[in-house]
Amino acid sequence: MTVVTVTPNPALDLTWRAERVVPGGSHRVPAAGVRAGGKGLNVARVLHAQGVAARALTTAGGATGRIFADELAESGVPHRIVPVSVPTRRSAAIVDEALGDTSIFNERGENPTAAEWAELVAAADEELERASVLVVSGSLPPGAPDAIVEVLVAAAHGRGVPAVVDTSGPALLRAARAGADLVKPNREELADATGLADPIAGALALIELGAGGVLCSLGAEGMLLIAGPITDDGAPAVALRARLAEPLAGNPTGAGDAAVAGAASVLDAGVPIRDVAERLLRRATAWSAAAVLAPLAGEIDPAHAELAERLDLSPVPLPRTDRA
Amino acid sequence: MTVVTVTPNPALDLTWRAERVVPGGSHRVPAAGVRAGGKGLNVARVLHAQGVAARALTTAGGATGRIFADELAESGVPHRIVPVSVPTRRSAAIVDEALGDTSIFNERGENPTAAEWAELVAAADEELERASVLVVSGSLPPGAPDAIVEVLVAAAHGRGVPAVVDTSGPALLRAARAGADLVKPNREELADATGLADPIAGALALIELGAGGVLCSLGAEGMLLIAGPITDDGAPAVALRARLAEPLAGNPTGAGDAAVAGAASVLDAGVPIRDVAERLLRRATAWSAAAVLAPLAGEIDPAHAELAERLDLSPVPLPRTDRA
Numbered sequence: 094m095t096v097v098t099v100t101p102n103p104a105l106d107l108t109w110r111a112e113r114v115v116p117g118g119s120h121r122v123p124a125a126g127v128r129a130g131g132k133g134l135n136v137a138r139v140l141h142a143q144g145v146a147a148r149a150l151t152t153a154g155g156a157t158g159r160i161f162a163d164e165l166a167e168s169g170v171p172h173r174i175v176p177v178s179v180p181t182r183r184s185a186a187i188v189d190e191a192l193g194d195t196s197i198f199n200e201r202g203e204n205p206t207a208a209e210w211a212e213l214v215a216a217a218d219e220e221l222e223r224a225s226v227l228v229v230s231g232s233l234p235p236g237a238p239d240a241i242v243e244v245l246v247a248a249a250h251g252r253g254v255p256a257v258v259d260t261s262g263p264a265l266l267r268a269a270r271a272g273a274d275l276v277k278p279n280r281e282e283l284a285d286a287t288g289l290a291d292p293i294a295g296a297l298a299l300i301e302l303g304a305g306g307v308l309c310s311l312g313a314e315g316m317l318l319i320a321g322p323i324t325d326d327g328a329p330a331v332a333l334r335a336r337l338a339e340p341l342a343g344n345p346t347g348a349g350d351a352a353v354a355g356a357a358s359v360l361d362a363g364v365p366i367r368d369v370a371e372r373l374l375r376r377a378t379a380w381s382a383a384a385v386l387a388p389l390a391g392e393i394d395p396a397h398a399e400l401a402e403r404l405d406l407s408p409v410p411l412p413r414t415d416r417a
Numbered sequence: 418m419t420v421v422t423v424t425p426n427p428a429l430d431l432t433w434r435a436e437r438v439v440p441g442g443s444h445r446v447p448a449a450g451v452r453a454g455g456k457g458l459n460v461a462r463v464l465h466a467q468g469v470a471a472r473a474l475t476t477a478g479g480a481t482g483r484i485f486a487d488e489l490a491e492s493g494v495p496h497r498i499v500p501v502s503v504p505t506r507r508s509a510a511i512v513d514e515a516l517g518d519t520s521i522f523n524e525r526g527e528n529p530t531a532a533e534w535a536e537l538v539a540a541a542d543e544e545l546e547r548a549s550v551l552v553v554s555g556s557l558p559p560g561a562p563d564a565i566v567e568v569l570v571a572a573a574h575g576r577g578v579p580a581v582v583d584t585s586g587p588a589l590l591r592a593a594r595a596g597a598d599l600v601k602p603n604r605e606e607l608a609d610a611t612g613l614a615d616p617i618a619g620a621l622a623l624i625e626l627g628a629g630g631v632l633c634s635l636g637a638e639g640m641l642l643i644a645g646p647i648t649d650d651g652a653p654a655v656a657l658r659a660r661l662a663e664p665l666a667g668n669p670t671g672a673g674d675a676a677v678a679g680a681a682s683v684l685d686a687g688v689p690i691r692d693v694a695e696r697l698l699r700r701a702t703a704w705s706a707a708a709v710l711a712p713l714a715g716e717i718d719p720a721h722a723e724l725a726e727r728l729d730l731s732p733v734p735l736p737r738t739d740r741a
Contacts, residue, residue: 107431109509109522116438117518124524125507156484163480183449185433185509187522194441198433198511200448 094225096140096357098133099217100151102202102232104184105161106130114189129165130184132231135350138391141170145358155180175213179203202234214244221252226357230259243271255360259353269304277308277353306366313340318374320366330367334409335378343385351384351393352377375401418549420464420681422457423541424475426526426558428508429485430454438513453489456555459674462715465494469682479504499537503527526558538568545576550681554583567595579684583677593628601632601677630690637664642698644690654691656733659702667709675708675717676701699725
């Protein structure tokens with residue numbers, strides 16, 4: 094079985110590496126690193142590299158879309174591209190090699206036509222016939238139909254396939270309401286979308302809305318997994334936190350995508366999250382940490398197996414509930 | 418008659434504008450501005466916009482070269498592209514709109530084959546049949562044949578056409594030795610190439626090597642024109658400086674290219690620089706200043722005519738010569 098990832102707003106990732114960035118200065122740099130980017134593509138890359146069957150579904154258009162498609166073909170990651178009339182956006186990364194800092198400039202992207210969105214959904218529905226899990230990852234271009242994430246989740250559920258959604262803002266709330274089996278915001282995205290500063294309270298709010306579970310990265314403080322169902326006393330079936338023994342230094346770009354890949358690799362049709370919670374959280378945290386150790390988004394360091402063993406998993410204290 | 422510009426190392430210019438650049442941060446930005454870039458192309462754009470017949474000759478290759486060629490076709494600037502097997506390089510500019518700062522990341526570029534260089538020279542020779550001036554502008558890709566600038570200058574002279582060269586490093590010295598009619602370094606490039614900190618001494622050294630004249634931008638201190646022949650007492654025929662009444666605030670990218678365009682528009686076959694020195698210096702300085710006032714390289718503000726009138730031209734004091 095196969096993890097199908099959908100990337101509704103892909104980007105041509107261009108990365109320039111300067112020995113030292115001088116703001117306002119002129120720099121001689123080697124040719125840009127060029128990659129077919131976007132969060133769902135990174136998820137598929139990680140899965141493919143880890144030997145998990147994955148298939149990346151996305152759109153491409155214009156001259157940047159041709160470069161994007163060429164790079165994706167070279168990558169060897171199984172994929173399917175729906176051609177669209179709008180050009181694939183660019184994302185520019187400037188690496189300051191002296192500081193180890195990366196500044197990222199993400200174009201917002203242009204909105205495909207309604208007919209092109211319908212083609213993407215139809216293609217997803219076809220791919221879901223042979224899928225074990227659906228992953229929908231990343232932003233939507235401005236103007237995209239609000240319902241696109243819900244439609245994809247519904248398509249997965251129509252095939253009996255669980256759906257993992259990694260997005261932010263109102264789309265995150267809509268994914269929860271659509272009954273996504275797992276959503277993966279980071280702490281800021283969770284607080285932004287729910288208006289609740291405490292990630293545990295935010296996760297419970299998304300589960301109340303309809304999400305099966307919430308995987309929330311807390312940066313150096315580890316990763317949280319809260320999953321339903323919520324019992325009558327207000328406690329969720331799963332409330333766990335994983336932490337590394339010591340913090341890691343590296344490149345956090347793509348760490349969230351590696352976490353999603355780890356989680357998706359553990360899920361399967363008909364398996365509730367509560368039955369695989371520890372394995373899911375351990376693998377998501379280990380792959381995420383291993384992504385920090387790897388230089389490029391979509392790659393993870395082979396140390397992940399060892400990291401998974403060294404994780405500390407513990408139940409999280411739940412907020413007091415004052416239900417009648 | 419027509420100014421023919423040659424750009425040996427063109428670039429696809431990509432410009433992203435961020436409201437405020439946070440080093441190491443992630444930014445949402447509008448789609449990049451995309452332009453066929455390179456100094457000779459900017460020169461041709463300025464001439465074309467000012468109603469001076471110009472024709473841009475350059476190379477293009479790969480997927481970036483196709484985007485480059487499409488943009489150049491849309492620009493309306495008359496041009497000719499020699500296809501090459503190496504991809505056209507990219508140049509990334511990140512504009513911090515709050516600070517008004519631009520950070521530039523120039524890829525070095527890849528070297529076309531010897532046969533492709535020969536095709537560029539043959540194309541230049543053909544274009545020179547209908548040319549009044551040749552302009553060779555910009556860097557060379559690493560590994561390019563050392564003699565390329567000399568060959569182009571010789572091709573121009575073979576047709577009785579004066580040659581203006583804007584380049585730096587050893588190529589600037591070679592252009593002088595080849596007898597370029599005018600070279601246009603800025604103060605740093607002149608000091609770097611000649612090893613002489615004083616721009617007047619540096620300019621005289623290039624004229625001793627064989628250059629007809631040296632137009633040197635001094636930034637806020639204006640622009641210098643030194644031109645031969647050098648008389649027996651060591652004084653050049655022309656030694657003038659132009660200054661603006663007050664300094665201008667704006668974007669200096671492309672100011673040097675506008676100066677070259679202004680100078681080239683005044684030159685013609687058989688006209689020595691000393692006969693047009695004041696007009697040349699006045700126009701080069703005014704167009705350069707007007708480029709600072711315009712937002713994009715290759716554009717100049719219509720205020721240039723007024724600026725040209727307000728310039729202060731004065732003879733420059735020459736260093737004492739101790740010749741026997």
